Amino acid sequence: MFEPDEELIGRVVRQLRxxxxxxxxxxxxxxxQIGRLPARRTGGPVRATWRWxxxxxxxxxxPLGALAIAAVFVAVVLxxxxxxxxxxxxxxxxxxxxxxxxxxxxxxxDFNDWDAARTPMQRTRKDESVxxxxxxxxxxxxxxxFLVDGVAWLAxxxxxxxxxDEFGAPSSVVTVGGx
Amino acid sequence: MIxxxxxxxxxxxxxxQGIDPRLExxxxxxxxxxxxxxxxxxxxxxxxxxxxxxxxxxATKRAPADRIVAAVRRLALDLGHARxxxxxxxxxxxxxxxxxxxxxxxxxxxxxELRRIRRESLTVPLAVLTDLVGSGVPVDSAAxxxxxxxxxxxxxxxxxxxxxxxxxxxxxAPPASATAAAAAVTAEATAVQVNAGARQQxxxxx
Numbered sequence: 063m064f065e066p067d068e069e070l071i072g073r074v075v076r077q078l079r080x081x082x083x084x085x086x087x088x089x090x091x092x093x094x095q096i097g098r099l100p101a102r103r104t105g106g107p108v109r110a111t112w113r114w115x116x117x118x119x120x121x122x123x124x125p126l127g128a129l130a131i132a133a134v135f136v137a138v139v140l141x142x143x144x145x146x147x148x149x150x151x152x153x154x155x156x157x158x159x160x161x162x163x164x165x166x167x168x169x170x171x172d173f174n175d176w177d178a179a180r181t182p183m184q185r186t187r188k189d190e191s192v193x194x195x196x197x198x199x200x201x202x203x204x205x206x207x208f209l210v211d212g213v214a215w216l217a218x219x220x221x222x223x224x225x226x227d228e229f230g231a232p233s234s235v236v237t238v239g240g241x
Numbered sequence: 242m243i244x245x246x247x248x249x250x251x252x253x254x255x256x257x258q259g260i261d262p263r264l265e266x267x268x269x270x271x272x273x274x275x276x277x278x279x280x281x282x283x284x285x286x287x288x289x290x291x292x293x294x295x296x297x298x299x300a301t302k303r304a305p306a307d308r309i310v311a312a313v314r315r316l317a318l319d320l321g322h323a324r325x326x327x328x329x330x331x332x333x334x335x336x337x338x339x340x341x342x343x344x345x346x347x348x349x350x351x352x353x354e355l356r357r358i359r360r361e362s363l364t365v366p367l368a369v370l371t372d373l374v375g376s377g378v379p380v381d382s383a384a385x386x387x388x389x390x391x392x393x394x395x396x397x398x399x400x401x402x403x404x405x406x407x408x409x410x411x412x413x414a415p416p417a418s419a420t421a422a423a424a425a426v427t428a429e430a431t432a433v434q435v436n437a438g439a440r441q442q443x444x445x446x447x
Contacts, residue, residue: 170301172291172294172298175263175294175297176294176297176298176300176301177297177301178301201334201362201364201365201396202334202337202338202364203334203337203338203341203364203367203368205294205298215302222371222372222375222376222403222407223375225341225344225345225371225374225375226312226315226316226341226344228299228304228308228311228312228315229298229299229302229304229308229309229312230302230304230308231302233298235341235368235371235372237338237364237365237368237369237372237400239362239364239365239395239396239397239399239400240361240362240364240365240396241361241362241395241396241397
């Protein structure tokens with residue numbers, strides 16, 4: 063059994079009752095330590111996911127893996143279904159039409175998105191009834207027509223006619239070769 | 242980093258997948274139908290630019306909605322048939338020219354044979370075939386002439402061949418005869434060019 067020692071207890075009590083002097087910088091040090099602790103996780107799975115996304119991390123990658131990722135990246139940047147496999151060089155093509163009483167003539171076709179405002183034709187100096195336009199064309203086959211005074215469609219009499227003309231206004235075709 | 246790469250890839254692909262802004266020129270009825278046809282063509286790995294251009298042609302010519310949709314749909318089908326005939330390696334311009342040739346009446350076997358015998362692009366031979374038929378040359382005569390020239394003749398000479406045929410037809414020659422005669426002249430000229438080239442390549446003697 064243990065017999066309580068009155069004298070010992072008295073010394074402990076006196077020791078505990080002594081005033082304690084606290085260092086003046088303690089508060090500041092404690093708050094600094096608290097500030098270093100990670101914040102409490104609040105905000106649900108969305109914030110948690112966001113924190114996971116933005117948290118910096120080190121990824122180890124083999125040179126082969128890095129090359130594979132770079133190859134995929136380059137392939138996606140370069141690949142387009144409509145893009146020709148090789149960049150084609152453009153050649154200047156001249157279009158001429160005789161329209162004596164026209165005030166304006168536009169060259170409209172597959173090469174300018176059928177936009178009548180994009181390629182206005184110019185009168186020649188020698189003969190004001192002759193209208194011309196020169197545009198660069200890459201190899202391919204293009205449908206086009208002349209739009210006179212913004213209302214009348216005219217096919218090119220010097221070029222093959224487009225056979226599959228479903229819109230009730232004539233078109234012509236020009237084919238640009240590569241060799 | 243993987244997520245970043247994936248997001249970048251998606252962003253890069255997005256412009257190709259979205260509705261072409263040029264189709265805004267179509268009316269509200271035509272636009273979604275044409276956009277759907279374009280999307281279907283893209284999914285089938287067919288070129289979409291010819292479809293967009295055909296729709297824009299219809300819009301600029303103020304064609305009714307049903308005619309624009311019918312024209313785009315028909316062209317999409319023709320492009321599919323052209324790809325079947327030429328194979329998956331055909332370029333977009335080749336497919337466009339092949340679609341026009343098929344529409345003009347050329348047989349798919351002719352296109353396949355052209356692919357087999359010509360190493361260069363088929364765009365010009367197919368266009369010449371289409372234009373000859375458009376000038377009144379029977380499709381079999383036009384196909385035979387183009388096939389006979391396609392293996393060794395340059396694009397520029399094929400275009401000149403077509404001009405010669407059209408000139409002779411305009412002067413009154415029967416289309417089939419004009420085609421055969423011009424093909425013979427072009428083939429002879431091509432042979433001369435080839436031989437001249439061979440002579441130039443021959444090493445000189447001391």
